[in-house]
Amino acid sequence: MEKPKGASMFFINREDNILLFLRDKYPIVPKDKYPNMWDVLGGHVEDESPLECIRREMQEELGLYISMPLLLGVIEFPDRTDHVFCEFLWNDDVNRLNKKLTEGQRVCWFGLDEIRKMDLAYGWQPHVIAFLEHKKRVRSADFDPCSPEQALARDRAWGFR
Numbered sequence: 001m002e003k004p005k006g007a008s009m010f011f012i013n014r015e016d017n018i019l020l021f022l023r024d025k026y027p028i029v030p031k032d033k034y035p036n037m038w039d040v041l042g043g044h045v046e047d048e049s050p051l052e053c054i055r056r057e058m059q060e061e062l063g064l065y066i067s068m069p070l071l072l073g074v075i076e077f078p079d080r081t082d083h084v085f086c087e088f089l090w091n092d093d094v095n096r097l098n099k100k101l102t103e104g105q106r107v108c109w110f111g112l113d114e115i116r117k118m119d120l121a122y123g124w125q126p127h128v129i130a131f132l133e134h135k136k137r138v139r140s141a142d143f144d145p146c147s148p149e150q151a152l153a154r155d156r157a158w159g160f161r
Contacts, residue, residue, distance in 0.1 A: 006082040007053040008042030009069065010128070011089050016135050017109035018128060019089065019097075021061075023121060024104055034121035038110070040128065042082070050083035062107070063100035072131070077123055084127070112136065 011019035020038045043057040051071075058064045069085035098106050110118070112132040118125060 003076075004080045005045035005050065005053075006042055006080050007045055007050040007057065008040045008082050008084050008124075009054055009058060009066070010040065010072065010084060010086045010131060012086060012135065013089055013109055015109075015111065016132065017111045018115070018132060019107055020110055020120070021101070021104040021107045036105075037121040038108075038118060039104075039121035040124045041107075045083075051085075054083070054085050061101065061103045062097055063102075064097075075127055086131075 013019070019041065021041055023032070023034055023037050023039050025036045041058065041061060043053060043061075045053040048056065051069075054069060055066050058066045066085075066087055069087040072084040072086050075082045075084060094107055094109065101107060112129065115125065115128050115132060120128060
């Protein structure tokens with residue numbers, strides 16, 4: 001049986017912080033194992049591609065239209081396969097984003113040192129740390145649009161498949 005597919009978004013700002021959202025305090029669905037925990041934005045791939053999924057989820061959850069996010073890679077979790085995208089947010093006003101938020105309690109920017117001390121939902125912490133450490137080393141030059149071959153090489157550098 002094929003594992004469910006997901007699509008997730010690493011939003012980054014000028015300070016190399018990542019945008020996370022605080023999951024609802026009380027589970028909306030009974031199988032939610034991570035109420036009231038910080039999590040990466042994203043959702044389940046339905047009858048669509050991972051790119052279409054992440055565009056839909058960001059429109060639904062934050063009111064943001066994402067045209068062509070960078071595919072960072074694919075992570076194989078024990079319970080799912082997740083396609084991870086990245087987008088730089090120039091307008092990183094959390095108050096504006098929180099007004100549009102339709103899922104979870106709020107969004108907030110976090111830096112690498114903060115992430116190291118957190119327990120993120122769905123096993124995201126080591127992947128977010130690896131991404132932010134790599135981002136810190138190479139800075140923004142690594143986020144130019146690239147070919148699938150370059151994306152695959154980047155995947156391996158960040159521990160993605």
